[in-house]
Amino acid sequence: MVYSSTFFALAALPFLPVHAIDLDIASTDSITSAASTIAKGLVSYYHGTEPGHIIGVLDAPYFWWESGAMFDTMIQYWHLTGDEQYNDxxxxxxxxxxxxxxxxxxxxxxSTExxxxxxxWALAAMSAAEAKLPAPQGSSWLSLAEAVFNSQGARWDTETCSGGLRWQIFTFNNGYDWKNSASNGQFFELASRLAYLTGNNTYSDxxxxxxxxxxxxxxxxxxxxVFDGANVEQNCSNINKIQLSLYAATYISGAAYMYNITSGDDQANWRTTLNGLLNQTISTFFVDGVATEVACESIGTCTTDMKAMKGLLAQRLVKTIEVAPYTFQLINPLLQSTAEAAAKACSDSKCPFTWGDKGTDKGSQSGVGEQLDALSFVQALLVKSAGNKSSTTVTGAGAGNGTTSSNATDTASGTHTGSLASGTGISSPPGDNGAMRMEGFSMGIVVAFWISMVWLAN
Incomplete structure (x- = not known):
């Protein structure tokens, strides 16, 4: 039997004050403070530097890839806030x-990668190179990213589905017969960002x-x-049409970088591509102005992996603004509304997965993905004040070797022939006012898509 005094103490627990994170979206200091609070909560899950743990790896139930995503998040945290306490x-x-x-x-x-x-992990290294994260002498963030590009370029498989990367690297792993957007979208993004940083046309091709x-x-x-993937045994003819925010995010980022480094008709077509992907992503993944993992969040079926994807979308939207500044007026209001909802849902330094009014995970226990999501949207509000620290050239310890695998080369049409553009100097076409419009989206999207496809085919 529970004693009466204990009973009343327990009964009072639900009414203990829950301290949301204060966030004034108009104040750089407030945004930085909120981001710092959430970042502390995220890093608290990492024990790699402690005895008995592996450096660079989160403990179970988190898979290896999410450790790389966490480090990428913390690179952007430093890039946007200037807080370097986690850089080491x-x-x-x-x-x-x-x-x-x-x-x-x-x-x-x-055995499982x-x-x-x-x-x-390669994209985290790219972020380090772009932001010029100090590297130990003899180390190169860019070389790490290039090495992954070369190894994946050698795996480009033309024997099935006329090309594409398989999901898995090794034949003995479940999913080797699958070609998906996660693998191919991130390869596209990696190549685009390497092209931006190095000026090497092989990457853009x-x-x-x-x-x-x-x-x-x-x-x-x-x-x-953007859909999940397809089975090679069916020649990729039967597409699994699950949509997750990370799939769209990586193609958005890649298209933004391609827009930045091209000119003339090529740039106009990449702009059309970027606009189409952005508008569709906003229409799909922002419910009442708040980022939502629509495939699983409202019914509470998101896996541990899926719970980190909204944050990775936010990070790609930041990169999109940095290299395609005209998108700011479309993206920023969504970053603001989502960041406000996330901060309001947090309790002290811990944040739940669901922030809006819908979903079964509202108020649920926090974790790496949940913290990563909230941090990414809050720190994203600093994108304009932080400026663009990245550059089209990298020197010093971050410089790569500039080599690419012959297996990765491809003479593709529809690629840029002009010089690289500045990461912040792209001006909007006359009459655009630096913003895209959702009006007429459903009417014009198919036409724009097929115009772009004609361009890609030529």
Whole structure:
């Protein structure tokens, strides 16, 4: 039997005050403070530097890829806030997990690692190179990303589905017979960002080829919806049409970088592509102005992996603004409304998965994905005040070797022939006023899609 005094104490627990995180979206100091609070909560889940744990790896139930995503998040945190207190554990984690060949294939992960896992770490290295995260002498963030590009370029499989990367690297893993948007979208994004940073046309050629394959295969449809994947045994003819925010996010980011580095008709077509992907993503994944993982969130079926994807969307939207500044007026209001909802839902430094009025995970226990999501949207509000620290050239410890695998080369049409544009200097066409419009979206989207497809085919 519970004593009466204990009973009343327990009964009072639900009424204890829950302290939401204060956030004034008009105040840089408030945003930075809120981001710092959530970042502390995120890093509290990482024990890699403690005895008995592995450097660079989160404890179960988190898979290896999410460790790379967490480090990428913390790189953007430093880039946007200037708070460098976590930089050492980020650098240490990335370097410890690079593997003996410097391509993020560490021996303790090769039995389960997929192409999307590997590219997640490569994209973290890309973020480090773009933001000029200090690297130990003799180390190069760019070289790590290039090494992954080379290894994945060698896996481009033309024997099935006329191209594309398989989900898994090794034949013995479940999913080797699957070609998906997670792997191919991140390869597209990696190639696009390498093209932006190095000026090497090989990367932009491969990016164009990968995007074209994604469209012709049906991973991206005529309404700019991005789907999960398809089985190679059916020649990728039967598309699994699940939509997750990360799938769309990585294609958005890649298209934004391609828009930045092209000019003339090519840039106009990449702009059409970027606009289509952005508008469809906003229409799908922002419910009442709040980011929502629509495939699973409202019914409470999101997996541990899926719970980190909204945050990775936010990070890609930040990168999109940085290299395609005209998108700011469309994206920023959604970053603001989502960040406000996330901060309001947080309790002290811990944040739940669902922030809006819908969903069964509202008020649920926090975790790495939940913290990553909330942090990514809150820190995203600093994108304009932080400025663009990235550059089209990298020098010093971050410089790569500038080499690409011959297996990765592809003479693709529809790629840029002009010089690289500045990461912040793109001006909007006359009459655009720097913003895109949702009006007429459903009427014009199919026409715009097919115009872009004609461009890609030529």
């Amino acid at each position: 554990i980020v650098s240490q984690g990335l370097l410890f997990q690079q593997g003996p060949d410097g391509n993020f294939l560490p021996p303790n992960q090769t 997929g192409n999307d896992d590997q590219s997640t 491969v990016a164009s080829r990968t995007f074209r394959w994604s469209v012709t295969t049906g991973l991206i449809d005529e309404e700019w919806k």
